[in-house]
Amino acid sequence: MKGREIEGTILKGYSGFYYVFAQGEVYTCSLRGKYRLKEHNRVFLPGDQVLISILPNGQGVIEAVNSRRTELLRPPVANVDQALLIFALLSPLPDFLLLDRLLVMALHAEIKPVIVWTKADLVAPAVVAVAQAGYEKTGFEQVVVSAVTGQGVGRIAGLLRGWITVLAGPSGAGKSTLLNVVFPGLALKTGTLNPKIGRGRHTTRHVELLAAGGGALVADTPGFSNLFLPPIAPAQLANYFPELAPFLGRCRFKSCRHDAEPDCRVKAAMAAGLIPEQRYKHYVLFLRELVARENRPGPKGRKGND
Ligand SMILES: Nc1nc2c(ncn2[C@@H]2O[C@H](COP(=O)(O)OP(=O)(O)OP(=O)(O)O)[C@@H](O)[C@H]2O)c(=O)[nH]1
Ligand SMILES: [Mg+2]
Ligand SMILES: [Zn+2]
Helix, strand or coil: CCCCCEEEEEEEEEECEEEEEEECEEEEEEEHHHHHCCCCCCCCCCCCCCEEEEECCCCEEEEEECCCCEEECCCCCEEECCCEEEEEECCCCCCHHHHHHHHHHHHHHHCHHHHHHHHHHHHCCCHHHHHHHHHHHHEEEEHHHHHHCCCCCCHHHHHHHEEEEECCCCCCCCCHHHHHCCCHHHHCCCEEECCCEEEEECCCCCCCCEEECCEEEEEEECCHHHHCCCCHHHHHHHHHHHHHHHHCCCCCCCCCCCCCCCCCCHHHHCCCCCCCHHHHHHHHHHHHHHHHHHHCCCCCHHHCCC
């Protein structure tokens, strides 16, 4: 028997069941038989939009699933609208290389990145200004927050409302703390690094979306540091650094990759202080990484899908 049907979002899958958020409630759902067939072979992710029917006992059955708008692999969440890239201004010091990697990954996945500088209470305003200035020409949205003074918390709440958001950033940057301040009901575990396992204590094994209130669906992810770049053709990489745009297509060589070539407008712009040196350096680093991957023999290297 089929009950009434409503649309919802998968929050998480757990031992054969899916928890679906629909019309303000969480329903424990099983899968309609066709999705359990082996040939279907589909893995449902948090963020998948589904149609569920509600049984008389209050449980649900997933009847249909929509195609995905976006798909992230790390963390595995579908239909993510935006990624908050959370970096502390101090303790730990910002890992700008990781931030620049995450920016490339977000743009490649067609997810809007927002840079969030946390722990503003620990540093002088000049330190905040320097961090922000490094990304000003990218045009990426930046928010400065402090869980201690409440600075920026209202802006974060406004950004999260109505969207699917993932939080990413190094361990200890304050991701869970920020979510707790924005949504006090969540009561996520926070803390410092666990020296035994070398990462946050509360590292969750199952990625899940939290129905945080006000229509916000957020994934709080464990911190990480090591990431592969997505499969981007080296010649395309410059397009993932928005502040390079005004200088592209004007170098001596049409095929200029803005690395060792002579008469490069991008390098000239960097030398003239129009592009932050650190961002340019990371561009070159990523470029060489992508070229090395392209030149590596074997299917992995050629397809660039590792
Ligand atoms: N002074 C200050 N401390 C903060 C702030 N935000 C977080 N902290 C502290 O930073 C530490 C780490 O915070 P968490 O929220 O656990 O960090 P996380 O990013 O969730 O870390 P992982 O879950 O390990 O990836 C905790 O001791 C927090 O109290 C802040 O705005 N100011
Ligand atoms: Mg955390
Ligand atoms: Zn060039």
